[in-house]
Amino acid sequence: MENLNPIENARLQLKSACELGDIDKKVYEILKNPQRVIEISIPVKMDDGSIKVFTGYRSCHSTAIGPSKGGVRFHPNVTMDEVKALSMWMSFKCGVMNLPYGGGKGGIEVDPSELSERELEELSRGYIRGIYKYLGDDIDIPAPDVNTNGKVMGWMLDEYIKLTGHHRPGVFTGKPISLGGSKGRTEATGLGVTYITRNICHKIGLKLSETSVILQGFGNVGSYTFKFLEDMGFKVIALLEWDKEIGEYALYNKNGISYEKLSKFKEQNDTLIDFEGANKINSEEFWSLKADILIPAALENSINEEIAEKLDVKVIVEGANGPVTSSADEILNDRGITIVPDILANSGGVTVSYYEWVQNKYGYYWSQEEVFSRLEPSMNEAFENIWKIKEEKNLTFRQATYVYSLIRISEAMKYRGWF
Numbered sequence: 001m002e003n004l005n006p007i008e009n010a011r012l013q014l015k016s017a018c019e020l021g022d023i024d025k026k027v028y029e030i031l032k033n034p035q036r037v038i039e040i041s042i043p044v045k046m047d048d049g050s051i052k053v054f055t056g057y058r059s060c061h062s063t064a065i066g067p068s069k070g071g072v073r074f075h076p077n078v079t080m081d082e083v084k085a086l087s088m089w090m091s092f093k094c095g096v097m098n099l100p101y102g103g104g105k106g107g108i109e110v111d112p113s114e115l116s117e118r119e120l121e122e123l124s125r126g127y128i129r130g131i132y133k134y135l136g137d138d139i140d141i142p143a144p145d146v147n148t149n150g151k152v153m154g155w156m157l158d159e160y161i162k163l164t165g166h167h168r169p170g171v172f173t174g175k176p177i178s179l180g181g182s183k184g185r186t187e188a189t190g191l192g193v194t195y196i197t198r199n200i201c202h203k204i205g206l207k208l209s210e211t212s213v214i215l216q217g218f219g220n221v222g223s224y225t226f227k228f229l230e231d232m233g234f235k236v237i238a239l240l241e242w243d244k245e246i247g248e249y250a251l252y253n254k255n256g257i258s259y260e261k262l263s264k265f266k267e268q269n270d271t272l273i274d275f276e277g278a279n280k281i282n283s284e285e286f287w288s289l290k291a292d293i294l295i296p297a298a299l300e301n302s303i304n305e306e307i308a309e310k311l312d313v314k315v316i317v318e319g320a321n322g323p324v325t326s327s328a329d330e331i332l333n334d335r336g337i338t339i340v341p342d343i344l345a346n347s348g349g350v351t352v353s354y355y356e357w358v359q360n361k362y363g364y365y366w367s368q369e370e371v372f373s374r375l376e377p378s379m380n381e382a383f384e385n386i387w388k389i390k391e392e393k394n395l396t397f398r399q400a401t402y403v404y405s406l407i408r409i410s411e412a413m414k415y416r417g418w419f
Contacts, residue, residue: 006085006300009326014088017402020395026419027410031091034084035068036060040130042108044122054110056127060140061087061103064412067138068104069094069350071145071174072127072152074120075299078107082300089321090350093343095405096382099354102409104140106131112147113244124152125159132163137170137360143353144174146299149220150186154179170360173353182356184371185349190224190297191372192348192379193319197293198232199383200315200340212291214238214313217298218272221319221346223263225297230259234293240286241272242298250286251278287311296323303328311337318342333396341398343405344382351375 011032018028042054057080060068070090083105090103108127112120134140144153153175161167169180177183184191201211213229213236215222226236235256242248251257251272261277273280290312296302297319303311308328316332317340318324324332324339332339352371359365366374382404390400413419 005081006322007081007088009322010085010088012326013398013402014406016399017406020393020399021403021406023406023410024414024419027406027413030413030418031062031088031409034059034061034087035063036134037080037084038131038134039080040127042123042126042130044119044126046119047116054108054123054126056106056108056130057083058106058131058134058140058142059083059087059104060134061105062091062409063102064409064416064418065094065102066100067102067136068140069099069101069143069173069353070104070106070141071143072106072108072148072156073145074108074110074112074123074147074152076109076111078109083107086321089343091409092402092405093347093350095408096344096386096401097347097351097354097378098382098408099350101141101350101354104142105145106142107145120152121155124155128156128159129163132160135160135171137168137357141170141353141357142172143350146219150174150176150179150181153181168360170357173356175356180356180360182352182359182371183366183368184375185352185356186220187224187228188352188371188375189221189346189349190226190319191228192351192375193221193225193295193297193317193345194228194232195348195376195379196340196345196383197229197234197295197315197317199380200317200338201293203387204314204338206292206314208233209235211235211293212237213293213295214240214286214289214291215319216240216286216294216296216302216323217320218262218266219297221349222295222297223266225295225319226262227259237291238281238286238289239272239278240283240298243271243273246273248283249273250281250283251275252281252286252289253278293317295319298323301325303332305331308332308335311335313337315340318345321346329398339396339398341401344379344386344401347382348375348379351378 300322
């Protein structure tokens with residue numbers, strides 16, 4: 001029976017990286033738990049006059065390199081262990097991209113689709129009232145995540161300013177442009193996934209125009225990944241989506257699906273179920289499709305042992321956080337399928353969040369072209385450094401990525417005298 005507890009999976013990855021990188025065991029003991037975890041109750045007056053109490057969390061995993069940094073998700077399945085694990089993965093992600101941050105993460109156990117906009121705003125502001133003393137642009141910096149966006153960050157920033165009396169836009173990233181957000185932040189995660197997908201294709205000898213991709217998820221990450229893949233010449237032949245009424249379904253067209261037609265249909269209909277540019281198939285058929293690359297860009301633990309056995313792809317590029325379970329990871333490695341891990345593949349978002357933070361600090365703002373021109377070489381450099389470790393030490397891509405990041409984090413801890 002595989003373990004789907006995300007914090008246990010994260011600890012296994014941490015322990016493995018310590019062993020493979022010959023890193024002091026004290027590092028594992030310090031990093032296996034977050035430095036600080038907050039759980040709060042958030043009472044919200046609902047539109048019908050009743051009071052409903054929601055549970056919120058915020059985890060600060062490590063501040064060895066800098067303030068903790070990470071998103072806030074609104075989802076019915078949010079748990080304390082999930083938030084802890086995600087904050088640990090954020091520490092690794094920031095280490096991979098050489099950012100001056102440790103990992104943080106937050107969440108509220110809620111289905112936001114069941115709330116009115118007023119209720120959602122009250123919930124967002126209540127979350128900040130519960131944790132604001134532990135936030136700051138040099139303490140802990142939230143950002144959007146699953147089911148949150150620039151609007152939610154705007155409410156949170158406003159509440160923080162009201163509570164503290166200080167206008168500090170750098171306390172939150174992923175904000176609207178008018179509130180100090182960075183151009184290119186919305187597209188950044190998907191763009192980064194695409195840069196990494198391109199790089200791995202070059203390494204293993206796949207010609208972009210002849211490379212087929214299947215994609216799970218058409219949210220922020222999935223949709224922009226789709227767009228930039230098409231721009232680079234890839235062919236996306238299938239998309240797995242989820243609908244509240246019918247659950248999982250997929251669209252398939254062996255000749256490729258048009259991003260422009262797909263996004264226009266989604267904008268007009270708020271669903272892709274009846275999209276005419278592809279055939280509708282079920283999720284089981286999707287996971288069995290033959291393709292060069294799979295990009296899971298939905299939620300964690302999407303790919304389990306059963307799915308791992310049936311996949312017919314050469315490479316998996318993890319657009320989501322933790323989409324492959326530890327047991328599935330072993331199966332895929334044994335089958336010779338290369339996995340580019342989330343902490344590298346989807347790190348474009350936190351990298352541009354860093355750029356936003358820098359711009360807020362300076363009060364000087366960059367064009368989208370400048371943002372993207374900084375992002376591409378940063379991701380390319382991280383990719384090449386990790387590929388070098390992978391080849392030298394004969395590691396999997398995931399192992400090499402964790403070792404690369406942990407070396408930097410452990411050095412900072414050592415120089416600070418933590419062990």
